[in-house]
Amino acid sequence: MNLIISFSGRENGNCDNISKFIATEGDAIICFRDLKVHDCSGCRYECFEDVCKYREDDIYNLFESMVNYEKIFFIVPMYCGNPTSLYFKLNERSQDFFMHNEESYEAIVSKLYIIGVYGERNKTPDFLPCFEKWFEGTEFNHRVLGIERHKYGQTMGDKILEVEEIKKRIDSFIRQ
Numbered sequence: 001m002n003l004i005i006s007f008s009g010r011e012n013g014n015c016d017n018i019s020k021f022i023a024t025e026g027d028a029i030i031c032f033r034d035l036k037v038h039d040c041s042g043c044r045y046e047c048f049e050d051v052c053k054y055r056e057d058d059i060y061n062l063f064e065s066m067v068n069y070e071k072i073f074f075i076v077p078m079y080c081g082n083p084t085s086l087y088f089k090l091n092e093r094s095q096d097f098f099m100h101n102e103e104s105y106e107a108i109v110s111k112l113y114i115i116g117v118y119g120e121r122n123k124t125p126d127f128l129p130c131f132e133k134w135f136e137g138t139e140f141n142h143r144v145l146g147i148e149r150h151k152y153g154q155t156m157g158d159k160i161l162e163v164e165e166i167k168k169r170i171d172s173f174i175r176q
């Protein structure tokens with residue numbers, strides 16, 4: 001059973017559709033925008049010494065659940081040249097979880113695969129390397145796939161899964 005998380009702000013866009021495309025029976029799809037997750041803000045950095053004051057919202061449980069899945073897929077769109085803020089929200093709030101569950105880092109990262117949806121590598125070369133940070137210092141390679149819309153003549157409103165080659169690339173990425 002796999003976990004797929006869409007980090008798009010909109011319903012039924014490319015990231016949601018990729019999530020559905022990847023999912024097989026029994027897999028869980030989560031739209032991160034639907035979760036109750038507080039920003040890393042308005043606190044005294046309690047997570048470093050003690051417990052995050054927002055521990056009871058949806059993020060800690062989400063990280064706890066991750067170890068139970070076979071593979072975890074993050075589907076992340078580009079907003080204004082960067083991964084969407086929903087992705088950074090998860091990234092920042094992971095501090096509390098990994099501070100208290102250091103041994104789970106490798107277990108979670110070993111299952112993690114990230115698909116970034118964006119316009120063009122030449123214009124924003126630092127988009128995909130941003131995701132590679134999860135895997136630095138680990139043995140896990142080829143865990144980030146970039147889907148460049150412009151390469152396929154697609155603009156923002158287009159549905160990327162209408163391109164057969166993109167479906168094939170996603171297919172071989174998730175099956176590696």
Ligand SMILES: Cc1cc2nc3c(=O)[nH]c(=O)nc-3n(C[C@H](O)[C@H](O)[C@H](O)COP(=O)(O)O)c2cc1C
Binds near residue numbers: 119
């Ligand atoms: C606020 C905002 C900013 C965006 N900025 C960029 C951008 O800088 N570069 C880009 O290639 N696409 C950009 N996009 C387009 C999205 O990456 C694209 O629509 C993607 O398919 C979004 O995922 P979704 O279809 O799942 O919503 C932006 C979209 C939004 C809503």
